[in-house]
Amino acid sequence: MVVRQLINDPAGFVPEALEGLSRAHPDLIRWHEDPAYVVRAGDRAKPKVALVSGGGSGHEPLHTGFVGEGMLDAAVPGAVFASPTAFQVKAAITAADRGRGVLLIVKNYTGDVLNFRIAAELAADEGVEVATVLVDDDLATDGQEEGGPGRRGTAAVVAVEKICGAAAERGATLAELVKLGTRVAGSARTLALALESCTQPGQSRPSFELPGDEVEFGVGIHGEHGIGRRPFGPARELVPQLAAPIVEALGLGRGDGVLAIVNGLGATHALELSVVHRELAAFLDGAGIRLDRSLVGSYVTSLDMRGCSITLVRADEELTGLWDAPVRTPALTW
């Protein structure tokens, strides 16, 4: 089988897609072509801390689909699976800033961490108050040696952006948002599995091949290896293998509540994600853990990868209240 995509050419893929996104949502976002970033459309007079995130493309709707009221003020896309430049991030900070400081939400990858840090320094030189929340929720990369890159950042970033976005609209200060975002990231862990690899734009073959009887367990959102290969099986056997280690890592027990994200990696059908959610709910029921809120869909993708991730966030009244607050973005609205 040859994999083909609905694109023009790989080099123009991301900018052309973002032009297309902005034409679908002129009321919500504005696409700035060079340097490349997406910023909220319309009136930005209300004083509030601005939220900026970003990273490599290929994970859409993350992050550009989360720009809008109640979530991000700007998102900075790199090329596919490549960090945006510090210059881009700096431009987005300047565009998003409303004079109350800027919160950067950064997934833990070396390139992103570096470029967002340089951008923060450049912005600080111009008098903009900038602070960062690092998201490092991928349990497959836990327990590395000291001084290593640490856990990768994956789908928990949606919870950090949503919850901090709501708090920012309510007037939280930059210091309060750093504390809140760090708390959300620290209360969240994710595990993913792939049934099939992704294919880079313009390539006709997947990045890796999986035998028909194995899944890539603990896969990263760029197709990175995680924990290793495991036998394929029915959802009722695979889901507990994802959920149980998260429950353990977060120390969740009977009577605790969670916010759950069941996330498709790109080519997973809605019916399959619903089955995964059913199995997750059954697993949590069995453990006496309350499923306070669920988000089920393809939100943090890895191009056209087949598979899913499960994220659990330890919930409390403050977090669920902020989660429930209104949001109006291309990919998340309620």
Next chain:
Amino acid sequence: MVVRQLINDPAGFVPEALEGLSRAHPDLIRWHEDPAYVVRAGDRAKPKVALVSGGGSGHEPLHTGFVGEGMLDAAVPGAVFASPTAFQVKAAITAADRGRGVLLIVKNYTGDVLNFRIAAELAADEGVEVATVLVDDDLATDGQEEGGPGRRGTAAVVAVEKICGAAAERGATLAELVKLGTRVAGSARTLALALESCTQPGQSRPSFELPGDEVEFGVGIHGEHGIGRRPFGPARELVPQLAAPIVEALGLGRGDGVLAIVNGLGATHALELSVVHRELAAFLDGAGIRLDRSLVGSYVTSLDMRGCSITLVRADEELTGLWDAPVRTPALTW
């Protein structure tokens, strides 16, 4: 390559998925297992015409994801790519009815048309006023011989459900809704193309194979053949081949406005759909046709098919106003 799915067993796929969906949205929907249908959760005291749709599964989020305020009152899922039974439809009508009549929104497939008609007769026998809007927007099946099944119903059904749903909330009568829904369906045409076939649950091979240099043009949402095979090419060449015949069929010209749906068939990445939307917007710009509203995403899928459909609906102030009205369902909220 072997295709695998996140399921338990094919027989339980649909009911297990719908259980999972209802656990993710307990505030919006309730899943009735036997006979199988999804109905709005919560207070249904407000008198209004009830909207019921349904059809084969495998097209999710259609229709079960569109149950909620401002859209459907109930949805009836068949097995994958198979019509629900008349008995199921009748049960959903009874559950959804609020004493002001029930509008059935039916995609034009022989089984659906038959079973919804029988259900309507059974409900009428019990004194429920029932009327039907048939959706037959697939231009690939236009111009058949007289007495044939007519055009297939595809993604325009989302516009019919959204627009009639809004009008029903505002108090439209059953007769008014039939007129409105028929007008929307008659003002809408769709064309689709597949880059890759879909795979039935439990099967390990796609339903059909496409050579690497061809696309299935005019494909149906069950993988049916349409117009034939055409050469694969960049989006800027493929999109006008979908859009131009629709523009012609609807008689759209300079100064007209449209509501556009760029729909992924199941395994198409958000970035690709955004590129398709960019090319569609450019094509409409060139034709002097106003892009009044856009919906871009995977809303009417064909399991894990790769490809997209484009739907255009001739827009006017009444239709865009109803399109913009609030909606709160699992898959569509604003």
